[in-house]
Amino acid sequence: MAETLDIEKVRKVAVLARLKLSDAEIGDYATKLGNILKYVDTLNEVDTEGVVPMVHAVELSNVFRADEVQPSLPRAAALQNAPKTDGTFFLVPQILEDK
Amino acid sequence: MSIIGATTGELLSRLERGELTSVELTTAYLDRINQVDGKVAAFITVNGEKALRQAADVDRRRQAKQPLGLLAGVPVAIKDVLCTKGLKTTCASTMLANFIPPYDAHVITQLRNADAILIGKTNMDEFAMGSTTETSAFQITRNPWDLDRTPGGSSGGSAAAVAAGMSPLALGTDTGGSIRQPAGFCSVVGMKPTYGRVSRFGMVAYGSSLDQIGPFANDVNGAALLAQVISGHDGRDSTSVNAPVPAYSQTVNQPLAGLRVGIAKEHFVEGLNPEVEQTLRTALHVYKSLGAEIKEVSLPHTSYGVAVYYLIAPSEASSNLARYDGVHYGHRATQFSNMIDMYATSRGEGFGSEVKRRIMLGTYALSAGYYDAYYLKALKVRRLIRQDYDKAFEQIDVLASPASPNPPSKVGEYSANPLAMYLEDIYTIGANLAGLPGISVPAGFTEAGLPVGIQLLAAPFEEEKLLRAARMYELATKWQGQRATL
Numbered sequence: 001m002a003e004t005l006d007i008e009k010v011r012k013v014a015v016l017a018r019l020k021l022s023d024a025e026i027g028d029y030a031t032k033l034g035n036i037l038k039y040v041d042t043l044n045e046v047d048t049e050g051v052v053p054m055v056h057a058v059e060l061s062n063v064f065r066a067d068e069v070q071p072s073l074p075r076a077a078a079l080q081n082a083p084k085t086d087g088t089f090f091l092v093p094q095i096l097e098d099k
Numbered sequence: 100m101s102i103i104g105a106t107t108g109e110l111l112s113r114l115e116r117g118e119l120t121s122v123e124l125t126t127a128y129l130d131r132i133n134q135v136d137g138k139v140a141a142f143i144t145v146n147g148e149k150a151l152r153q154a155a156d157v158d159r160r161r162q163a164k165q166p167l168g169l170l171a172g173v174p175v176a177i178k179d180v181l182c183t184k185g186l187k188t189t190c191a192s193t194m195l196a197n198f199i200p201p202y203d204a205h206v207i208t209q210l211r212n213a214d215a216i217l218i219g220k221t222n223m224d225e226f227a228m229g230s231t232t233e234t235s236a237f238q239i240t241r242n243p244w245d246l247d248r249t250p251g252g253s254s255g256g257s258a259a260a261v262a263a264g265m266s267p268l269a270l271g272t273d274t275g276g277s278i279r280q281p282a283g284f285c286s287v288v289g290m291k292p293t294y295g296r297v298s299r300f301g302m303v304a305y306g307s308s309l310d311q312i313g314p315f316a317n318d319v320n321g322a323a324l325l326a327q328v329i330s331g332h333d334g335r336d337s338t339s340v341n342a343p344v345p346a347y348s349q350t351v352n353q354p355l356a357g358l359r360v361g362i363a364k365e366h367f368v369e370g371l372n373p374e375v376e377q378t379l380r381t382a383l384h385v386y387k388s389l390g391a392e393i394k395e396v397s398l399p400h401t402s403y404g405v406a407v408y409y410l411i412a413p414s415e416a417s418s419n420l421a422r423y424d425g426v427h428y429g430h431r432a433t434q435f436s437n438m439i440d441m442y443a444t445s446r447g448e449g450f451g452s453e454v455k456r457r458i459m460l461g462t463y464a465l466s467a468g469y470y471d472a473y474y475l476k477a478l479k480v481r482r483l484i485r486q487d488y489d490k491a492f493e494q495i496d497v498l499a500s501p502a503s504p505n506p507p508s509k510v511g512e513y514s515a516n517p518l519a520m521y522l523e524d525i526y527t528i529g530a531n532l533a534g535l536p537g538i539s540v541p542a543g544f545t546e547a548g549l550p551v552g553i554q555l556l557a558a559p560f561e562e563e564k565l566l567r568a569a570r571m572y573e574l575a576t577k578w579q580g581q582r583a584t585l
Contacts, residue, residue, distance in 0.1 A: 013462050013463045017417060017458050018446055019443060019450070021455070032456060037463070039405075040410055043407065046403060048476065048479035053475055053481075056338065057294035057309075058294050058534055060338065073202070080201060081197075081198055082428060092426055
């Protein structure tokens with residue numbers, strides 16, 4: 001059954017996710033995410049007392065490598081896909097207000 | 100003998116014997132793409148000119164008797180989620196519509212070292228999120244066996260390219276079944292290696308603890324050879340495992356004596372299509388006739404797999420896709436009021452609805468107050484799922500199941516109900532959660548002529564066993580030689 005997520009909650013999550021959504025999208029996600037969250041609630045049936053969370057399939061820890069200088073991307077290559085650049089830096093809108 | 104539809108082994112021996120040049124071969128596949136891809140729409144980018152230059156170079160070196168790699172002169176199609184230096188890599192997203200990577204993924208370097216020909220980049224679900232290849236921002240790929248149906252996904256373009264004879268080999272990626280499910284739907288072989296077997300460097304990340312790159316081929320031997328080429332340690336992926344790579348292509352034809360094939364009683368549940376179930380039962384008879392023992396095992400947490408996956412994968416995705424902010428690369432909106440609004444507007448415009456849905460789901464599951472209840476809970480059940488498999492593989496060598504509970508869906512079937520689509524991943528998701536290798540092999544057709552695949556799973560790093568078991572089945576059945584007519 002359709003379980004609708006609170007519209008305000010959806011808006012809050014969209015802000016956290018840095019997604020500008022239309023009202024239609026917000027409404028659609030409220031229903032569809034609500035359905036999915038209701039489904040995943042079935043996990044509450046499983047007794048996980050004392051079970052260690054499994055973050056990775058291959059549980060490696062502390063993979064070290066030698067601290068050696070490796071060649072990195074040349075500046076031009078690093079900037080080649082930039083939406084806005086002056087050839088030296090990535091350009092972004094002004095962050096600090098003018099005094 | 101025709102080039103189109105030939106196996107990788109056949110093509111390699113004809114090249115080695117000098118009956119065929121790589122330029123002739125590559126031209127034949129490019130012609131085939133020209134003829135049929137208007138109907139199938141498997142490719143986002145065809146790399147024709149560079150592919151022919153690469154082929155001419157291989158031919159020249161062969162003529163000069165210089166040493167050549169394992170795939171010398173043979174075309175490979177590449178899922179558009181793998182970075183190719185100088186060749187557009189879009190992830191089938193408006194966000195990356197014009198992205199030209201400044202470097203190659205590790206697997207692409209491996210292909211170049213093996214002298215394979217990069218024939219083009221294949222369509223996929225946007226950022227590999229989907230099971231039908233319909234969420235691509237650019238085009239809907241059609242199933243070569245029935246153009247009204249999807250090829251599966253998310254690696255649907257790669258599966259369809261091999262099924263339609265547009266490339267003998269292809270690479271895909273598999274986060275919840277995205278190689279094995281489309282392989283089954285398109286009647287080709289597709290394998291997901293053990294997590295850590297293949298470096299993910301240069302693969303655009305979706306769910307980093309689940310993602311793995313793997314081969315598509317029109318026979319098991321082709322898959323073995325391509326798996327051998329791409330496997331191995333790479334220091335640029337800290338989860339890449341430093342263990343020797345067996346020569347899969349050397350052992351794949353050796354049948355396994357005393358093979359124990361498992362089936363899980365939890366796999367035979369409501370929702371399993373009767374024709375798909377019958378196909379699996381017939382396949383088990385084939386194994387029995389080859390001397391294998393069929394054993395029933397139990398995977399008690401099977402029914403929770405989809406829920407665990409649809410918490411973990413979107414959580415990881417919401418973090419991975421945070422990098423698309425319109426600053427370093429990708430789409431930047433033209434209208435915005437400030438920096439934060441530039442991020443949000445660029446992302447709102449650049450991502451499609453399934454990607455946004457998963458980012459939202461993951462952000463929700465990781466947000467304050469929900470982290471323990473959703474994400475952490477899912478990680479705990481994930482361990483229980485892995486323990487189920489560990490126990491099962493004490494008694495069996497491979498686990499057989501359908502690749503998917505139903506035959507390929509009609510285009511548009513799941514558009515209103517994503518949850519119904521998610522539930523179709525029930526047989527493939529476990530291998531990603533547990534990190535196991537799995538392979539999908541053609542196993543026949545429904546009465547309506549739709550392909551059905553069977554899936555075999557094995558314990559971690561048992562790819563060699565998996566490939567040999569799959570090859571035994573392939574040799575004992577007639578499905579490998581069947582080709583879609585277009």
